[in-house]
Every structure is written in C-alpha cells, then in structure tokens.
Amino acid sequence: MSAPYYKLGAFGDEASLIVAFLIGIGFGFFLERAGFGSAKKLVSQFYLNDLAVFKVMFTAIVTAMLGVTYLAWAGFLDLSLVYLVPTYWIAQVVGGLLLGVGFVVGGYCPGTSIVSTATGKLDGLVFVVGFAAGTLGFALAFPLVKGLYTAGEIGTKTLPQVLGVPYGVLVFGVVLMAVGGFLGASWIEKKMAAKE
Amino acid sequence: MASVTHDVVHEAAAESASGPQPYMNPYLAGMGLGLVLLAAFVLVGRGLGASGAFNSTIAWLVSLAAPGYARSNEFLGVYLEDGTHPLKAWLVFEVVGVFAGALLSGLLAGRVARTVEKGPRVSVGGRLAFAFVGGGLMAVGAALGRGCTSGQALSGGSLLNLGSWAFMLCVFGGAYVVAPLFRRQWR
Numbered sequence: 001m002s003a004p005y006y007k008l009g010a011f012g013d014e015a016s017l018i019v020a021f022l023i024g025i026g027f028g029f030f031l032e033r034a035g036f037g038s039a040k041k042l043v044s045q046f047y048l049n050d051l052a053v054f055k056v057m058f059t060a061i062v063t064a065m066l067g068v069t070y071l072a073w074a075g076f077l078d079l080s081l082v083y084l085v086p087t088y089w090i091a092q093v094v095g096g097l098l099l100g101v102g103f104v105v106g107g108y109c110p111g112t113s114i115v116s117t118a119t120g121k122l123d124g125l126v127f128v129v130g131f132a133a134g135t136l137g138f139a140l141a142f143p144l145v146k147g148l149y150t151a152g153e154i155g156t157k158t159l160p161q162v163l164g165v166p167y168g169v170l171v172f173g174v175v176l177m178a179v180g181g182f183l184g185a186s187w188i189e190k191k192m193a194a195k196e
Numbered sequence: 197m198a199s200v201t202h203d204v205v206h207e208a209a210a211e212s213a214s215g216p217q218p219y220m221n222p223y224l225a226g227m228g229l230g231l232v233l234l235a236a237f238v239l240v241g242r243g244l245g246a247s248g249a250f251n252s253t254i255a256w257l258v259s260l261a262a263p264g265y266a267r268s269n270e271f272l273g274v275y276l277e278d279g280t281h282p283l284k285a286w287l288v289f290e291v292v293g294v295f296a297g298a299l300l301s302g303l304l305a306g307r308v309a310r311t312v313e314k315g316p317r318v319s320v321g322g323r324l325a326f327a328f329v330g331g332g333l334m335a336v337g338a339a340l341g342r343g344c345t346s347g348q349a350l351s352g353g354s355l356l357n358l359g360s361w362a363f364m365l366c367v368f369g370g371a372y373v374v375a376p377l378f379r380r381q382w383r
Contacts, residue, residue, distance in 0.1 A: 024293020106330015
C-alpha cells in the first residue's frame with residue numbers, strides 16, 4: 001500500500017494545505033468549465049431542460065468510484081484509511097431535503113456559489129453571504145437543534161455492507177444505473193426541446 | 197512589454213466581441229472532476245468539500261467576537277483546535293483554490309462578467325433576496341447533512357457511503373418537489 005499518501009506519512013500538515021489549494025484549483029476549474037457558475041444552468045436540472053448537473057455529477061462519481069475500486073484492488077490504495085462521514089440517516093434525510101429546496105430557491109450549492117462569485121455574479125456572492133448567515137444561525141441555535149442533528153446515528157456504513165452485496169457488484173450496479181440515467185437524460189432533453 | 201499589454205487588450209476585445217465560449221461537454225467535465233476527486237482520495241485520504249470551509253470561517257469570526265462562547269459552542273468548538281489558526285484548515289485552503297480555479301477557467305473562456313443570474317420575470321432585488329434565503333436554507337441543510345453536494349453527494353457518493361446516497365436522493369427529491377413553485381424566478 002502506498003496511498004493515501006498523507007495518511008501514510010508521505011507529507012505533513014503544512015504540505016497537505018498546499019495540496020488542498022491545488023486540488024481546489026482543479027475542482028473550481030472543472031466546475032466552471034461545466035457551466036456550474038451559472039444559476040440558470042444549474043437550476044435547469046430541476047425544470048428538465050438541461051440535465052448537465054446529473055450528467056457531470058454521475059460521470060464524476062463513476063470516474064472516482066472506479067478509480068478507487070481499481071486502486072484498492074491493485075493493493076495501491078488502502079480504502080480503510082479514506083475518510084467516510086458517519087451516517088445519521090434522519091438528520092441527513094432532513095438536511096438533504098432542505099438542501100434541495102435551498103438549491104431551487106437560491107440557485108446554487110455551496111461549491112458552485114464560490115464558482116459563481118469568482119466569475120462575477122452578484123447573486124452568487126449574496127448566496128455566499130446567506131450561507132454564512134445560515135451557518136451562524138445554526139451554530140447559535142445548536143442547543144435547540146442538537147436532537148435533530150444527531151438523529152438516526154448508525155455509525156460508518158457503506159451501501160455494500162447494508163445491502164449485503166459484494167463491493168464489486170454494487171460498483172457495477174452504479175455504473176449500469178449511471179449509463180441508463182445518461183441515456184434517459186438525453187431522451188428527456190430532446191422531448192423538452194421539442195416541446196418548447 | 198507594451199506590445200504584450202496591447203496583445204492582451206486586443207485578445208480580450210476580440211473575445212467579448214465573439215461572446216463567451218460554450219461550456220465543456222458534460223461527460224468530459226465530469227471525468228475531469230472525478231479525476232480531481234480521485235487525486236484527493238489518493239493524495240490525502242479524503243474527498244472534496246465546500247460547506248466545511250464556511251463552518252471554519254464562522255467559527256473563527258465568532259471566536260474573535262466571543263472567544264469563550266465559541267469554544268463552548270458544540271457546533272463551532274470542533275473547528276477551534278488549540279495552537280492552530282481556525283482558517284488553517286484543509287477545506288479552507290481547498291475552497292480558496294476553488295475560487296482561483298473558477299476565476300482561471302472563467303477568464304480563459306471569456307465568462308467573467310458582473311451580472312445577476314435570473315429568469316426574465318423576476319426583479320434583480322427579488323432574485324438577490326431569494327439567493328440570500330436559499331443560501332440560508334442550504335446552510336441549515338448542509339449542517340444537518342454533514343456536508344453538501346461536494347462533500348456528501350460527490351465524495352461520499354463515489355465511496356458508496358450509505359448516508360451520502362440517502363442525502364443525495366433527498367436533495368434531488370426536495371428540489372423537484374418545490375421547483376414548480378419557484379418557476380417564476382427562473383423561466
């Protein structure tokens with residue numbers, strides 16, 4: 001095993017911050033390339049006119065998932081050292097629904113609002129300020145919302161563990177689902193274009 | 197030097213005359229994002245994120261105003277470690293990079309412009325109010341969800357994390373349910 005390099009001590013905390021900055025540049029670059037600095041482009045996903053959000057997101061998920069799977073299988077990457085956020089399913093279901101509503105109301109998600117601000121959109125900057133205000137509000141109200149925040153705690157769980165399916169089989173299932181989704185997305189886009 | 201400046205101005209003028217470049221093919225952009233995410237897993241052992249940088253920043257600001265309270269606050273306290281500056285955090289540096297990378301891509305494609313993104317049937321003031329409220333709602337959602345579209349959906353999704361997939365399905369579900377109500381703002 002040679003990776004993850006930082007966790008195995010190949011470089012220290014200070015260097016990891018430089019890596020963070022460089023990885024961020026790549027992340028921001030491709031988000032902007034995809035058109036995700038534009039709220040109208042992002043929100044079109046929810047009016048079915050342009051499903052680029054789904055296509056970009058699932059291509060990225062499949063690319064990274066296959067990369068991780070093959071590198072772990074080849075004995076290069078120790079997957080057990082890659083950080084997994086523990087599951088609090090009730091908090092995450094409520095949080096996900098709120099995030100979806102916020103996406104349609106605000107036009108961005110946190111990462112894309114940074115991209116939007118960087119490319120000059122005033123609504124992106126206002127979204128960033130709103131997000132900061134909401135974070136502060138949540139922190140101040142934390143004693144009141146702590147119950148919901150910790151609701152549904154079941155520890156670190158992966159889909160293969162919960163479904164009792166071998167890891168590789170689930171990876172293959174996600175790939176099939178994504179390819180089916182891409183074909184369906186293009187079909188919907190054509191239908192919507194014909195309607196307009 | 198003068199001729200270099202002249203060339204840059206000339207190119208910028210030519211670019212604005214021909215308009216911004218079209219966006220990248222979504223599958224190519226997705227592969228690019230996926231490889232960046234894979235690099236984060238391999239190099240550092242963690243995924244991408246965005247909302248965590250806001251948490252660190254707010255924790256820092258509150259600690260300036262009320263140091264004792266910030267430390268005792270259960271949500272902010274975890275971002276305030278002894279001996280290190282709260283902004284010296286992985287996600288803060290990554291998000292600064294996101295800003296730089298987006299600016300770079302936008303400049304190269306002639307897409308940096310001072311505008312407000314909105315549909316034709318809503319005023320600028322109305323759109324900005326919605327942006328603020330949407331940002332606030334999303335902050336609560338990201339706090340409860342322990343991440344946003346980057347940290348949970350993208351990063352956790354590719355690691356087949358159970359909570360990330362539940363979160364992602366709910367993001368799309370919530371958005372599709374309310375989209376008809378907000379049609380005026382966008383279409």
